[in-house]
Amino acid sequence: MPLPFSGLAIAPETPPMEAKLGDEIPAGPGWQFEPKWDGFRCLAFRDGDAVELMSKSGKPLGRYFPEVVEALAALRERRFVLDGELVLPVGEVLSFAALQLRLHPAASRIEKLSRETPAQLMLFDCLQLGGDVLLDKPLSKRRAALEGFLRRAAGPRLHLSPAAGDPQVAAAWFERSGEALDGVIAKRTDAPYRPGERAMIKVKQQRTADCVVGGYRTGKHGIGSLLLGLYDGVGKLDYVGYTSSFSDADRAALAELLAPYEGPSPFTGSAPGGQSRWSAGRSTEWTPLRAELVAEVTYDQVTAGRFRHGTTFRRWRPDKRPDQCTQDQLAHELSPAALEQVLAEIA
Template sequence: MTKPPPPIAPMEARLVDALPRGPEWIYEPKWDGFRCIAYRDGDAVTLISKSGKPLGRYFPEMVAMLESLPERQFVLDGELTIATGDTLSFAALQARLHPAESRIRKLAAETPAQLILFDLLALGGRDLAELPFAERRERLAAFFQDVQPDRLLLSPITTDAAQADQWLDRAGTALDGVVAKRLDLPYQPGVRAMAKLKQHRTADCVVGGFRYGGNATTAVGSLLLGLFDDAGLLNHVGYTSSFDAAEKKRLLTQLEPLIGPPGFTGDAPGGPSRWSTDRSVEWQSLRHELVVEVRYDQVTGCRFRHGTTFLRWRPDKAPGQCGMDQLARELKPAELEELIGA
């Protein structure tokens, strides 16, 4: 077949404030895993990440599974996920990016990945990218029905906006939101041709410390956020730095009088790395007096994966009321099965 040379840039989605509505739109869950375009051309299987880097070395069980399929020429677009215990774990995906092949082989055997499919770009020698999405989806469903492999799942779709709203309301970090595609949409590599509405949640956090900005001590760089666990320990869960320059200077007058113990009594902010400067790893411990409400999108383990957005101070809330139970729970495999089955 005429295979696009790796790496092909995946088609992307622009962030919207509300899902588009109308008969020309179709919706599917936005999964929280590793975006992956999978190629097979005869005996050669290649997995490419969203950034264009090869993934096959880190997911040998997925390469072997795709090699076992009866169809020998295809290009699939999907999301790699891993179930650990009773949840889908982004941390388990990150653990695969390891330099030691023996470690990767061990993890592949213990926690094999699965690929959730949502597009078909080529099949049996024919490039399908110019076809409308509705037709590509029909061919993808037929392909999936024919092969029925282990660890290959078909992402659900719906034309019912109410169903899309229900997906959006589901708690869990493995379900990151909803993607909307036009039924007549051709595949456009690297173009934000789809629409996505992401899950954004809020949490009330204790300000357990702060970092100064850059190499200066005249402004705050970021607030370090903490939540209490069941043992009553304050664990570092992330940071917020969404203040303008004037506010970062003003914050010093509010924070510096609070410098001192107890800070983080459980997990503390990380130490130096090879990318850190002396100043960037320093942080000031604060007494547990300030509570902030922040908006976050995704959680890995018990931490915000990205920086959060400051919403407001919460003088009405006691620090001891800020617990880990606020964080969105991870999606359970049974719930994934329910979604896929739908």
């Protein structure tokens, strides 16, 4: 009996092509622009009855998204390798937190979630279709093959990611989609697919938020990080993340700046956590500050009401009242259907 996926020219361990960060949307001819989706990047493999979704790190994802595997297995084409992003719409919002909940050891839990909040696969590249291996073909040929394939295969679980050839259209996505769009990916239309290489360009939204500085943690050189809060709709201050982008000299000076503001914890909603299994022995003790200082930070993404990663400190905002630092500043991703409608209106 042949091994699963032995009929494909591309091994399941093949890493996807990646992107390097760019400062601006490239100008000039020969570029294709696509929305940057906020989900799990994956390659989809099918060889006869065998179907698998492989993560960017080379780990199988299929068991966590049975509804997507089922959709791929139901297609007439029995051999393909596709590149895309797993996303999970909850209402009009893409929920990264709901995606993370799928990575659960219990099959019964996964099956329940797959029915209640089914995921979708946004497809944007085609590496093999039937017996045709497209890795060395230019993007223009691969995109044409993908579009033809999805004209026959698109459904509620499988979608073609929008694309545009005009940089002004891509710039308009930023301007008119507000903060719903996480970024833009730029690809050369004449370039082959380069597995594992940073052969694309991603331009991300510069999102900012004014936050209450509600405390700090110390490090080797003074202040290690500032703990950030935002007020919810009923006036409670929730912990939303941290910023630690300071030089050693700045860290030492921060201790003197913050000392007069030390007081009781201002976090009346969710507060910074203590020791956890992720702390790896590091101290998580923190010093509370009165809710009087406001800092502007740059962030990339929000998950479950918190900054997914550490933010970048931009400046102090003495002109801003703490009670003006509310959660409605945060960006919320639109669902694929809602965002595609916005992009169609722009184009």
